[in-house]
Amino acid sequence: MFLVPTSAPASNIESIALAPNAHANFPSLSNEAGWRCKGDLWSNLHDICELLNIRFSSNKGKEILFQHVRYKAGQKIHKIGQHFENLAIVNCGFLKTGVIDEYGSEQVLSFPMKGDLLGIDGIYNQCHATEAVALSDCDIILVPYKTFSTLGHTYAELEQAMFSVMSRELLRERTMASMLSALGAEAKVARFLSNLGIRFSELGYSGKVFNLRMTRHEIASYLGLAIETVSRTLTALHELGVIKVDQRQIAIIDALFLKTFRRLPSTRSRIKVTQMTAPKVTRSLTKNITQKVPVLSAKNTLLQQNKELANILN
Amino acid sequence: MFLVPTSAPASNIESIALAPNAHANFPSLSNEAGWRCKGDLWSNLHDICELLNIRFSSNKGKEILFQHVRYKAGQKIHKIGQHFENLAIVNCGFLKTGVIDEYGSEQVLSFPMKGDLLGIDGIYNQCHATEAVALSDCDIILVPYKTFSTLGHTYAELEQAMFSVMSRELLRERTMASMLSALGAEAKVARFLSNLGIRFSELGYSGKVFNLRMTRHEIASYLGLAIETVSRTLTALHELGVIKVDQRQIAIIDALFLKTFRRLPSTRSRIKVTQMTAPKVTRSLTKNITQKVPVLSAKNTLLQQNKELANILN
DNA sequence: CGCCAATTTGAGTCCCATCAATATTTGTGG
DNA sequence: CCACAAATATTGATGGGACTCAAATTGGCG
Numbered sequence: 001m002f003l004v005p006t007s008a009p010a011s012n013i014e015s016i017a018l019a020p021n022a023h024a025n026f027p028s029l030s031n032e033a034g035w036r037c038k039g040d041l042w043s044n045l046h047d048i049c050e051l052l053n054i055r056f057s058s059n060k061g062k063e064i065l066f067q068h069v070r071y072k073a074g075q076k077i078h079k080i081g082q083h084f085e086n087l088a089i090v091n092c093g094f095l096k097t098g099v100i101d102e103y104g105s106e107q108v109l110s111f112p113m114k115g116d117l118l119g120i121d122g123i124y125n126q127c128h129a130t131e132a133v134a135l136s137d138c139d140i141i142l143v144p145y146k147t148f149s150t151l152g153h154t155y156a157e158l159e160q161a162m163f164s165v166m167s168r169e170l171l172r173e174r175t176m177a178s179m180l181s182a183l184g185a186e187a188k189v190a191r192f193l194s195n196l197g198i199r200f201s202e203l204g205y206s207g208k209v210f211n212l213r214m215t216r217h218e219i220a221s222y223l224g225l226a227i228e229t230v231s232r233t234l235t236a237l238h239e240l241g242v243i244k245v246d247q248r249q250i251a252i253i254d255a256l257f258l259k260t261f262r263r264l265p266s267t268r269s270r271i272k273v274t275q276m277t278a279p280k281v282t283r284s285l286t287k288n289i290t291q292k293v294p295v296l297s298a299k300n301t302l303l304q305q306n307k308e309l310a311n312i313l314n
Numbered sequence: 315m316f317l318v319p320t321s322a323p324a325s326n327i328e329s330i331a332l333a334p335n336a337h338a339n340f341p342s343l344s345n346e347a348g349w350r351c352k353g354d355l356w357s358n359l360h361d362i363c364e365l366l367n368i369r370f371s372s373n374k375g376k377e378i379l380f381q382h383v384r385y386k387a388g389q390k391i392h393k394i395g396q397h398f399e400n401l402a403i404v405n406c407g408f409l410k411t412g413v414i415d416e417y418g419s420e421q422v423l424s425f426p427m428k429g430d431l432l433g434i435d436g437i438y439n440q441c442h443a444t445e446a447v448a449l450s451d452c453d454i455i456l457v458p459y460k461t462f463s464t465l466g467h468t469y470a471e472l473e474q475a476m477f478s479v480m481s482r483e484l485l486r487e488r489t490m491a492s493m494l495s496a497l498g499a500e501a502k503v504a505r506f507l508s509n510l511g512i513r514f515s516e517l518g519y520s521g522k523v524f525n526l527r528m529t530r531h532e533i534a535s536y537l538g539l540a541i542e543t544v545s546r547t548l549t550a551l552h553e554l555g556v557i558k559v560d561q562r563q564i565a566i567i568d569a570l571f572l573k574t575f576r577r578l579p580s581t582r583s584r585i586k587v588t589q590m591t592a593p594k595v596t597r598s599l600t601k602n603i604t605q606k607v608p609v610l611s612a613k614n615t616l617l618q619q620n621k622e623l624a625n626i627l628n
Numbered sequence: 629c630g631c632c633a634a635t636t637t638g639a640g641t642c643c644c645a646t647c648a649a650t651a652t653t654t655g656t657g658g
Numbered sequence: 659c660c661a662c663a664a665a666t667a668t669t670g671a672t673g674g675g676a677c678t679c680a681a682a683t684t685g686g687c688g
Binding site: 216217231232235 | 633634635636637
């Protein structure tokens with residue numbers, strides 16, 4: 001239902017308007033077999049900044065145009081090792097990024113969606129370190145890195161904004177790493193759903209009811225779990241009453257629980273607070289959470305605690 | 315022995331030379347109690363680029379100076395929530411970065427050392443999301459973000475280079491996340507040591523014999539393991555003969571093993587190769603590794619495999 | 629309908645966290 | 659310098675959470 005934005009009617013006009021300063025020999029995007037429909041849309045700098053949630057007051061940006069490209073589900077935006085030429089901004093659709101290890105196993109690293117920036121990892125080394133695959137039909141805006149670079153030191157604000165976007169991306173990765181190493185399986189899945197809901201609502205979709213665009217397998221890879229564990233945990237959360245699951249349809253019932261639940265970290269992982277760390281003003285919210293978070297004994301599984309939790313939550 | 319670079323003699327000269335375009339009101343770095351010795355050194359743009367491994371051919375950079383600041387082991391370069399004003403480049407010394415959760419537990423995210431850039435996560439939101447703590451006495455170069463920003467669109471190359479550095483940082487995080495979710499405890503520790511060795515040798519130190527600057531606790535937090543597991547794994551690797559461990563002294567015997575060892579990932583995590591992924595030219599090295607990697611049965615622990623492995627390795 | 633992929637569910641096993649105890653090192657003050 | 663305390667590491671025993679193997683079920687699609 002909700003998550004696939006109705007894409008604008010696709011007419012296959014191939015005449016693409018390009019600003020004079022756009023990279024001349026427009027990148028051949030892929031040597032991969034298969035048909036691809038070049039989008040009929042173009043965006044100017046203002047559109048892009050809006051998409052990225054960047055404030056850009058200058059009004060010179062109207063003349064600088066960027067090409068849209070359509071990808072069908074399953075197609076790759078870029079592959080590992082491919083020469084890096086473009087950054088890409090997701091206009092609509094859902095993707096995954098990941099790496100492939102020596103055994104052919106895929107390791108999913110992120111699920112980009114509208115407004116996300118793809119290809120940052122290619123700047124270093126001029127070569128993509130990850131691959132990006134469309135999970136649904138996608139509309140992607142290409143930003144030739146050369147163009148991007150030129151614009152950066154023409155419009156100071158823009159440059160600043162790009163640093164900000166990269167910083168945000170870095171933050172996400174860190175949050176992810178933190179989650180991966182500190183939380184148990186149940187909490188991982190819970191936060192995964194919570195984060196999805198939040199991102200969806202930021203995009204204007206429903207954050208309470210949505211479809212998963214990715215397989216259980218991809219979720220498992222992303223969270224560092226076995227596929228069976230993901231499945232079991234989903235049903236457990238369902239039976240707990242905090243979500244509803246029907247195949248890939250998800251309905252979030254208790255968002256707070258999903259966001260705050262974590263397994264009990266024993267005193268073991270507590271590192272002595274170093275020296276002169278004044279208590280400082282911990283955010284008021286933090287304090288509340290500390291007391292309200294439903295902390296489950298590590299000795300029980302979610303399923304066994306239905307009643308126990310029902311008491312806590314009601 | 316090796317890892318603590320002999321710091322230049324510290325004279326407390328407070329007269330800091332500043333370029334005219336450097337930020338006027340120089341940032342008050344910390345409201346934290348304790349004594350801090352302002353460094354007597356300053357670096358120009360060229361020094362910094364060299365430190366960051368950036369090629370910067372322009373010769374205008376000599377006049378732009380950046381302040382050095384000394385931190386003693388245990389001091390914090392910045393705290394979580396602190397207003398973001400400076401990026402910081404590690405000139406010498408060893409640090410850790412991390413976040414503190416609701417329970418006061420620290421989650422270690424990285425171990426920056428010479429040449430690394432600190433504070434990127436603060437660009438977004440103008441506020442530090444992580445804290446950075448000196449593990450040893452450190453010499454840090456402050457780069458006021460405002461100055462940095464100004465320089466960026468003055469020197470095009472420099473801007474490019476900064477994007478590159480941020481891209482590299484992002485790559486590291488991704489590699490980390492990938493490792494955290496895909497590897498077992500033994501492989502985590504092995505790769506941790508391997509990565510340390512590689513970074514040390516890149517810095518000109520010995521990559522084979524070095525001191526750990528961090529506690530087992532911090533390693534455990536970084537790798538998402540229990541401290542006991544780290545300890546046990548170290549002794550296991552020691553008894554395997556691939557490393558030597560004596561407290562925080564590490565000697566790497568079999569670097570290849572450390573780098574390539576991983577637990578057997580079952581078919582479970584194998585995702586069907588999507589569509590038209592031509593076999594492509596996999597790097598020759600990859601193929602070799604695929605066959606040479608010592609893959610251990612998941613059913614045994616390192617300790618139990620001494621002989622078995624000895625056979626494989628010899 | 630029949631095939632294949634995705635998902636669910638069950639049973640068994642193992643890796644790793646946990647608890648506990650000891651050893652070693654570091655730091656501090658007398 | 660030594661003694662005492664606190665932090666840091668090591669080692670063992672144990673249990674549980676998540677992986678593994680296996681089979682059943684569902685859903686998609688030609």
